[in-house]
Amino acid sequence: MKSVSFGLALVAMVLGLTACNQQPAANANVELAKAWVTAVSTSRTAAMEMVEQNMADQGLLYRDRYVGFGFQWDNQEGLEQGRMVVTNVIADSPVADILQAGDEFISVGGVEVNAENMGRLPFRGKPGEAVSAVVARDGQEIAIDVSRGIVSAPTSKAEMLEWMSGADDDDWGPEKWTLHEAVGEGNVVYVWTQAWNTDDVSGLPFEAHQVTRMTFNDEGKVTAIANLSEDRFVLEQMGYTISR
Numbered sequence: 353m354k355s356v357s358f359g360l361a362l363v364a365m366v367l368g369l370t371a372c373n374q375q376p377a378a379n380a381n382v383e384l385a386k387a388w389v390t391a392v393s394t395s396r397t398a399a400m401e402m403v404e405q406n407m408a409d410q411g412l413l414y415r416d417r418y419v420g421f422g423f424q425w426d427n428q429e430g431l432e433q434g435r436m437v438v439t440n441v442i443a444d445s446p447v448a449d450i451l452q453a454g455d456e457f458i459s460v461g462g463v464e465v466n467a468e469n470m471g472r473l474p475f476r477g478k479p480g481e482a483v484s485a486v487v488a489r490d491g492q493e494i495a496i497d498v499s500r501g502i503v504s505a506p507t508s509k510a511e512m513l514e515w516m517s518g519a520d521d522d523d524w525g526p527e528k529w530t531l532h533e534a535v536g537e538g539n540v541v542y543v544w545t546q547a548w549n550t551d552d553v554s555g556l557p558f559e560a561h562q563v564t565r566m567t568f569n570d571e572g573k574v575t576a577i578a579n580l581s582e583d584r585f586v587l588e589q590m591g592y593t594i595s596r
Contacts, residue, residue, distance in 0.1 A: 381568045385541040386534045388574065389564060393547070396524040400516045403509060408573035412506040416579065419479045421447045422503040426518075431552050434467030438487075446501040451487070458486040458493060471553045476500075532561075539568045551590050558589040 384406060391402040422445020423438050430436050436457040441448060457465045461474040461483050474483055482499050507515075526547035533544045543566070548559040560582040567576045584594060 379536050379538075379541070380572060381539060381541050381566075382534050382536045384568070384572065384574075385536065385543050385564070385566050386531060388566065389531060389543050389545055393525050393529045393545070396516055396519050396521050399524070400513060403512055403516070406572075406574055407509045407512075408569055408571075408575045409509060411509050411573065411575050412577070413508075413512055414506050414576065414578040415504075416581070416583065417502060417504040418476065419500050420475045420477075420503055421445065421451075421483075421498055421500065422505070423447055423451050427552075431467070431470060434465070434470070436465050436470075436473075442503060442505040445503050445505070446498050450496050450498060452489065455487040455489050458488055460485045539570075541566045541568070554590045556590045558586050560586050 388402055388406065391398040422442040424440040424442070425436050426439055438451050438453055438455045438457075440453060441451050457473075459465060463469050463472055463474065465473065477483075477500055479500050479502060482497050485496050485498060487494050487496060526549045528549075529545060529547040531543065531545050535542055543564045544561065545564070546559065546561050548557065550557050562579055562581040565576075565578045565580075566574055569575050587594070
């Protein structure tokens with residue numbers, strides 16, 4: 353009887369030690385998050401395939417909030433030509449009822465829109481402050497006044513793919529990047545990356561860290577993405593200062 357009891361105790365101890373030595377099951381969401389940030393930093397094609405295959409149809413990209421006007425433009429072509437043509441007006445933004453797609457900015461706050469002045473146009477600044485501007489629409493120049501406000505607009509999966517489809521492969525992604533860490537529990541994952549690049553306007557190099565938060569549904573599809581980045585640090589590396 354004693355030998356039976358000892359044998360059972362030994363088996364229980366071995367099973368306990370085996371369980372302690374087992375590694376925790378890998379979180380598939382963490383692996384997908386790492387693959388996601390790798391794809392979007394590699395090429396436009398890889399990024400589009402990742403979004404198409406692994407983002408939920410109702411998934412959203414939450415962009416950084418900012419104080420400004422609230423419109424989008426083709427900055428790649430615009431920077432080359434020294435022109436700023438509105439491609440999309442963000443709903444519920446300060447210019448939602450003022451601007452239209454196709455409007456071209458002639459001047460902003462008295463500063464002429466051209467290749468040399470792209471970095472000096474006063475779109476950003478104190479909220480509630482009125483900024484005068486002139487836009488061209490249907491062959492006519494129209495004077496407008498915009499009070500800056502907080503702009504926060506999530507981007508849908510369809511909008512992400514539409515934007516990516518019109519992007520330039522040669523200008524896609526940072527010049528260099530590295531993935532430092534990815535951690536997660538359940539359906540929430542955080543990924544820490546660092547990227548090195550060169551500013552299109554000033555021609556100066558910069559680097560910055562970024563933390564990406566991703567959430568997943570029970571099917572393993574991405575439902576939300578948000579980034580926290582070093583915007584101020586990037587500006588300071590190019591000689592800009594923030595003042596009032």
